[in-house]
Amino acid sequence: MLAVEIDNIHKSYGDTKALDGLSLTMPQGSVLGVLGPNGAGKTTTVKVLTTLITPDRGSALVDGIDVVADPDKVRARIGLTGQYAAVEERLTGRENLEYIARLFHMPAAEGRSRARELLQRFDLVEAGERVVLEYSGGMRRRLDIAMSLIARPSVLFLDEPTTGLDPRSRLSMWELIEELGSEGTTTFLTTQYLDEAEALADSIVVIDRGQVIASGTADELKDRIGGDRLVVTIANADNLGRAAEALAGLATGAIETASVDRQLLIPIKAGGGVLPRAIRSLDDAQCEVIDVELRRPSLDDVFLTLTGKTANDDEEIR
Amino acid sequence: MTSPETLEVGKRARQAVPTGPEWLLRDAWTEATRHLRVIPRNPELIAFATIQPIMFVLLFVYVFGGAITAPGYSDYNQYLLPGIMAQTVVFGSATTGVGLAEDLSKGLVDRLRSVPMQQSAVIVGRTLADLVKNTFTFVIMLVVAFMVGFRFEGSLFQALVATVLLLLFSYALSWVQALVGLSVKSVEAANSLGFLWMFPVTFVSSAFVPTETMPNWLQPIAENNPFTRVTNAGRALYNGLPADGAVVEAFAWSLAIIGVFAVLSFRKFRQTTAR
Numbered sequence A: 001m002l003a004v005e006i007d008n009i010h011k012s013y014g015d016t017k018a019l020d021g022l023s024l025t026m027p028q029g030s031v032l033g034v035l036g037p038n039g040a041g042k043t044t045t046v047k048v049l050t051t052l053i054t055p056d057r058g059s060a061l062v063d064g065i066d067v068v069a070d071p072d073k074v075r076a077r078i079g080l081t082g083q084y085a086a087v088e089e090r091l092t093g094r095e096n097l098e099y100i101a102r103l104f105h106m107p108a109a110e111g112r113s114r115a116r117e118l119l120q121r122f123d124l125v126e127a128g129e130r131v132v133l134e135y136s137g138g139m140r141r142r143l144d145i146a147m148s149l150i151a152r153p154s155v156l157f158l159d160e161p162t163t164g165l166d167p168r169s170r171l172s173m174w175e176l177i178e179e180l181g182s183e184g185t186t187t188f189l190t191t192q193y194l195d196e197a198e199a200l201a202d203s204i205v206v207i208d209r210g211q212v213i214a215s216g217t218a219d220e221l222k223d224r225i226g227g228d229r230l231v232v233t234i235a236n237a238d239n240l241g242r243a244a245e246a247l248a249g250l251a252t253g254a255i256e257t258a259s260v261d262r263q264l265l266i267p268i269k270a271g272g273g274v275l276p277r278a279i280r281s282l283d284d285a286q287c288e289v290i291d292v293e294l295r296r297p298s299l300d301d302v303f304l305t306l307t308g309k310t311a312n313d314d315e316e317i318r
Numbered sequence B: 001m002t003s004p005e006t007l008e009v010g011k012r013a014r015q016a017v018p019t020g021p022e023w024l025l026r027d028a029w030t031e032a033t034r035h036l037r038v039i040p041r042n043p044e045l046i047a048f049a050t051i052q053p054i055m056f057v058l059l060f061v062y063v064f065g066g067a068i069t070a071p072g073y074s075d076y077n078q079y080l081l082p083g084i085m086a087q088t089v090v091f092g093s094a095t096t097g098v099g100l101a102e103d104l105s106k107g108l109v110d111r112l113r114s115v116p117m118q119q120s121a122v123i124v125g126r127t128l129a130d131l132v133k134n135t136f137t138f139v140i141m142l143v144v145a146f147m148v149g150f151r152f153e154g155s156l157f158q159a160l161v162a163t164v165l166l167l168l169f170s171y172a173l174s175w176v177q178a179l180v181g182l183s184v185k186s187v188e189a190a191n192s193l194g195f196l197w198m199f200p201v202t203f204v205s206s207a208f209v210p211t212e213t214m215p216n217w218l219q220p221i222a223e224n225n226p227f228t229r230v231t232n233a234g235r236a237l238y239n240g241l242p243a244d245g246a247v248v249e250a251f252a253w254s255l256a257i258i259g260v261f262a263v264l265s266f267r268k269f270r271q272t273t274a275r
């Protein structure tokens, strides 16, 4: 059975089409990375799947249950960590967990033991007795995720779990999500960070303007924009033509040149000593080389190719 | 396929989608305890909840007490104090609106809407917590009132009915405040708006002076103000005076306000949170 199945959902706010015919599926036991820039519709998608909003059109199923027709059944099997920390600041960490357990109608004793277990697991045992107001951003996030896991959800939704964290907390959050993933927690993860999706997700869906514009594994997405590239910078722009000729034997496609930067972009197949061969050829052609760089495609390149803009291009203020 | 995981999920799903009033109460109480728990940790809150009723009683009694006489009462204080008590618990209802606006402005409300609880419990729980807080305020006020010479001049039962009535009315206004808090966009607005309407409601009434002393055009407004009706009923009961149908009418007003504003608040809650 599919953990998530979205078919052609639409959601508009006035003239803004937050979701514009978005469809995607996600198998159980996997981590899906939903990648998109500000305003792409990530949070809106999560809100539909977690029963917070109703789509204008289209259907969305979680574990085969319709989110619109049966929201209570869906709520019983999901965990949500929203984009903004959803904790009761005035209570302690432990109280927060026991409180949510009560709202899930777990027996009090089970709620207490589950809370203890999660505090341990999320490295919050000492902090558990302090009020959340005194927590750091990273601790809040960890507590937030712990709260989402209290009733052992069948699908976990994490909406930009590392946004706003410092690099260290971000890294430990990655470890945590990786761990959950390797235990088989089905996770729907949204992010603006390309490296994050690549590191954590089994497969990636790229969305923009409320639509899916690409999907696949990180490798598949990279293949779509072509393989590796060699970026060569030479000393004299006049020699660009001669350099291109010299490197033609290595290229797997058309060589691009940029005279302003005195650079050549050569599509290649990595490995097999391309780098020394390139330098030798340039040397033979008497082109002075300033820099040679082997550039592997990043998801940034994927984004640029697919949307014509970088992921963080449009600074949108909401 | 019956792995332990699916079995567990299935079992939980069954027990986690409860309906019926007992679950509403249970969820509401969970919510209420969330609010009540933090009160003891907040010395300023306790100080405020304690000082305010004391201050109100002393200010009104010593500033106005000597200047005015109320015909038919042994002492103006016997007239005035039930009015002050009514006003104080009504003011106490403001925390409902502010509290809900605060919850809405945080991410917590999204979490609450994604767990299998009864959604209306969020508001019911808030009003219950404020009722508990207002009862505390009321008790303090009663003690201070006794210290400045207030007495139950009717039976203890009548005094009890009067107390229940005033608290019920403050509970009813909590529902009005709930609608205010859910309708405005910010905590600050909930605070100002929540207090704003309470001034005319509590002053254009019989709480501090008999309505006959007001200008002619104002009298019918003051006379028909539900707050006047409740104050009159409470005052009559505390003083052991004949209350006629006033008590029944006051209870009816309170229940009607709860009914109407509960429906409006639930609807507003669904609208504002489903975005």
Ligand SMILES: Nc1ncnc2c1ncn2[C@@H]1O[C@H](COP(=O)(O)OP(=O)(O)OP(=O)(O)O)[C@@H](O)[C@H]1O
Binding pocket: A013, A016, A017, A018, A036, A037, A038, A039, A040, A041, A042, A043, A044, A045, A083, A192, A318, B275
């Ligand atoms: N409640 C709302 N009212 C009006 N417009 C909204 C609302 N929620 C979202 N939108 C709009 O819908 C679009 C998608 O928003 P959404 O929050 O889903 O984006 P996102 O991918 O989560 O972005 P971010 O990375 O900034 O969190 C945006 O243009 C946003 O302005």
Ligand SMILES: [Mg+2]
Binding pocket: A042, A043, A044, A083, A159, A160
């Ligand atoms: Mg978002």
